[in-house]
Amino acid sequence: MSMILETKNLTMRFGGLVAVSDFTASVPQGSITGLIGPNGAGKTTCFNMVTGFYRPSEGQVFFEGKELTGMNPHQVCRAGIARTFQNIRLFGNETALENVMIGSFVRQRTGWIQSVLMTPASLREEKEIRKKSMELLEIVGLGDIAAEKANSLPYGAQRRLEIARALATGPRFLLLDEPAAGMNPQESMELMDFIRTIRTRFDLTILLIEHDMKVVMGVCEHMWVLDYGVTIAEGGPESIQSNPKVIEAYLGEEYVKYA
Numbered sequence: 075m076s077m078i079l080e081t082k083n084l085t086m087r088f089g090g091l092v093a094v095s096d097f098t099a100s101v102p103q104g105s106i107t108g109l110i111g112p113n114g115a116g117k118t119t120c121f122n123m124v125t126g127f128y129r130p131s132e133g134q135v136f137f138e139g140k141e142l143t144g145m146n147p148h149q150v151c152r153a154g155i156a157r158t159f160q161n162i163r164l165f166g167n168e169t170a171l172e173n174v175m176i177g178s179f180v181r182q183r184t185g186w187i188q189s190v191l192m193t194p195a196s197l198r199e200e201k202e203i204r205k206k207s208m209e210l211l212e213i214v215g216l217g218d219i220a221a222e223k224a225n226s227l228p229y230g231a232q233r234r235l236e237i238a239r240a241l242a243t244g245p246r247f248l249l250l251d252e253p254a255a256g257m258n259p260q261e262s263m264e265l266m267d268f269i270r271t272i273r274t275r276f277d278l279t280i281l282l283i284e285h286d287m288k289v290v291m292g293v294c295e296h297m298w299v300l301d302y303g304v305t306i307a308e309g310g311p312e313s314i315q316s317n318p319k320v321i322e323a324y325l326g327e328e329y330v331k332y333a
């Protein structure tokens with residue numbers, strides 16, 4: 075099985091705090107993989123190191139066999155990795171369509187000078203981007219709210235919109251940071267279908283951080299478990315749910331009793 079992402083001994087220190095220690099992990103191509111663990115375990119820090127938001131104190135990141143360590147977020151995005159954030163980061167006063175268009179500009183061929191001068195090439199490209207962004211909104215089920223401002227949308231729609239914007243950058247690898255946060259059980263169920271659908275439709279590999287165990291166990295084929303920055307387990311849903319270390323550090327006996 076080929077690995078789309080490999081990390082080697084990724085370590086992040088903030089002063090005296092070791093937020094992530096020696097994170098050596100791999101994500102199979104085409105998989106939906108989970109990164110789980112208690113609050114403060116270092117999950118988002120791992121995302122930040124992979125996507126160039128943090129420069130690791132030590133260690134390396136390889137994407138499709140090429141080293142990404144030290145690249146900035148824009149370069150990582152152009153390489154084919156997109157992400158969403160734990161706290162939704164949309165342009166609230168822009169419409170849903172404009173938010174998706176902003177994602178597409180990462181792949182824009184004409185430069186900013188041409189855009190400012192509104193050359194025929196840049197106008198043609200903007201029209202193309204508008205059309206593609208609209209199609210994307212339709213695919214994620216937001217076609218009818220394209221003209222609404224992002225901050226007026228219900229929470230579940232905002233999460234989908236953030237994913238649509240990430241998809242607009244044309245990624246092969248998508249990282250989702252707590253996509254089910256704040257969703258009700260019905261929305262979480264729909265999210266699982268949605269994640270599987272976009273994986274197939276866009277030929278993606280997905281890595282997600284999530285605390286909702288129904289979502290994690292329902293959708294992830296493989297997962298990594300962090301506790302205090304240290305990897306304490308990896309495996310499929312069955313083995314993770316019965317792993318004593320994971321039960322003690324994170325899931326708890328109650329979860330095991332009622333799962």
Ligand SMILES: Nc1ncnc2c1ncn2[C@@H]1O[C@H](COP(=O)(O)OP(=O)(O)OP(=O)(O)O)[C@@H](O)[C@H]1O
Pocket residue numbers: 088091093111112113114115116117118119120160
């Ligand atoms: N920029 C930063 N400066 C200092 N400490 C940080 C920074 N970012 C994260 N940390 C610390 O690193 C540790 C890991 O945080 P991180 O956000 O990665 O955890 P997490 O597993 O994603 O938690 P949660 O599930 O609550 O989102 C925490 O102790 C956090 O306070």
